[in-house]
Amino acid sequence: MASQRIVSTAIQPLDDISREIAARLREFEAALRVVDALRAVVGASEFADRRGDALLKHLLRAEPRARASGAPSSSPADAPSPSAAPVDLPSRTLEALPVLVIATAAYRGRDQVGVVGLTADGQKRVVTFQDGSTADPVAMDMLVRELERRSLSPRLCITDGGSALDREIADSFPSCLIAHADPYVERAVLSHLADGPAQAVKTRLRAAFDLPGRQAEAELMAILADLRGRAPGTYQTLSRHLEHVLALRRLDIPGVLERSLRRGALVATCAHEARALGRRHTPAGQDLLYGVEAWEATTRRLIGHEHLPSLFAALSRPPAERRVV
Numbered sequence: 001m002a003s004q005r006i007v008s009t010a011i012q013p014l015d016d017i018s019r020e021i022a023a024r025l026r027e028f029e030a031a032l033r034v035v036d037a038l039r040a041v042v043g044a045s046e047f048a049d050r051r052g053d054a055l056l057k058h059l060l061r062a063e064p065r066a067r068a069s070g071a072p073s074s075s076p077a078d079a080p081s082p083s084a085a086p087v088d089l090p091s092r093t094l095e096a097l098p099v100l101v102i103a104t105a106a107y108r109g110r111d112q113v114g115v116v117g118l119t120a121d122g123q124k125r126v127v128t129f130q131d132g133s134t135a136d137p138v139a140m141d142m143l144v145r146e147l148e149r150r151s152l153s154p155r156l157c158i159t160d161g162g163s164a165l166d167r168e169i170a171d172s173f174p175s176c177l178i179a180h181a182d183p184y185v186e187r188a189v190l191s192h193l194a195d196g197p198a199q200a201v202k203t204r205l206r207a208a209f210d211l212p213g214r215q216a217e218a219e220l221m222a223i224l225a226d227l228r229g230r231a232p233g234t235y236q237t238l239s240r241h242l243e244h245v246l247a248l249r250r251l252d253i254p255g256v257l258e259r260s261l262r263r264g265a266l267v268a269t270c271a272h273e274a275r276a277l278g279r280r281h282t283p284a285g286q287d288l289l290y291g292v293e294a295w296e297a298t299t300r301r302l303i304g305h306e307h308l309p310s311l312f313a314a315l316s317r318p319p320a321e322r323r324v325v
Contacts, residue, residue: 086282086289089128090146095119097127097152098312102143103160103184103267104133107275113143113165114267117152120312122305126270126292127152134162144168155315158248158264160184161241177315180244181264182209188241192233201227201234209262213249220245251314257304261311270295 097117104111113134115127128146132139140162147154154176157169161180169178186205190198201223208219220242227235248258271288277298278291302308 086286087126087292089126089289089292090150094125094127094150094152097125098155099158099261100127100147100152100154100156101158101181101264101266102134102165103181103264104135104162105129105267105271107271112271113139114271115143115147116266116270117154118266118302118305118308120308122301122308124266124270124296124299124302126274126296129271129288134160134165137164137167140164140168144172148172155312156261158261159244160264161188161244163240166244177247178244179247179261180241182245182262184264185238185241185245189234189238192237193231197231212255213246213252216249217246251311253311253314254304254307257302257307257311260303270299273299 094117096119098120099118100115101117102113102115105114106112110131111133112129113132114129117125117127119125127150128143130139130143132143134140143165154169154173156177156179157173158179158181159165159169161184166178169176186202186209189205190202193201204219204223208216208223210216211219220238224235224238224242227238248262251258270292274288274291274295276291277294278287278289280287282290
């Protein structure tokens with residue numbers, strides 16, 4: 001009996017250690033799933049540029065990996081930390097933001113419309129996140145009224161293609177160029193097709209999106225012609241988005257900046273990373289507000305930001321001169 005008690009006493013700490021290891025592994029696997037989701041949204045190379053180590057530190061609540069010998073050490077102030085209180089986005093004073101990215105981001109079963117702006121030198125600023133979707137006329141009327149109240153006059157809006165949003169922007173900012181981000185257009189087009197045809201159309205769409213301006217337009221027109229007779233719903237959807245898909249391609253700006261803008265990933269990226277940098281166990285819609293300032297402090301400038309002057313010069317040209325010829 002004594003020997004059994006000794007064995008039992010020895011096994012108990014091992015059980016505790018096993019449970020602790022299992023719990024840590026589950027946390028690590030959950031963190032990896034978040035990282036994979038971020039990589040899918042922004043791409044592996046851009047994720048590395050966004051200081052993935054700092055994000056992993058907050059996900060795992062652990063110290064980042066050791067720096068290589070001789071590398072400069074960072075002070076505790078360099079590590080982003082959540083705000084003490086949720087940021088009141090509507091009351092923030094913002095500098096001029098000539099470019100806005102506006103899209104619906106789904107989270108915890110609800111839709112939020114996010115607006116992230118770019119300064120003239122490519123810095124990223126969170127304008128607002130509010131309940132609703134870009135297809136909701138009432139929500140978009142309120143959103144654009146807020147942009148007007150805050151004296152934001154964008155020259156370029158990159159959107160997810162929501163029709164209500166496009167109408168409000170066109171009415172309130174008639175000189176603003178509206179472009180639809182490629183991934184959102186692809187999703188809208190494929191939503192009308194069954195799995196088999198959708199895969200074939202997706203392959204063609206992505207190939208067309210990768211082509212330069214005139215070739216992209218020619219290939220998209222060919223896809224449109226093929227869809228006209230056999231998939232009317234898909235044809236109508238692509239027709240509605242076509243001019244806005246071509247808008248950035250017609251500006252003749254450097255490819256690295258054009259691709260960065262056409263992805264339209266800023267809202268989704270901000271939503272994911274600000275939540276990861278913010279506070280856990282807070283109500284949906286509030287969680288990311290704790291991480292907004294940390295995200296702005298740690299995120300890099302837009303890829304291709306050095307070419308923004310050429311974008312603004314192109315936007316100054318009359319609309320007729322922007323067409324691909």
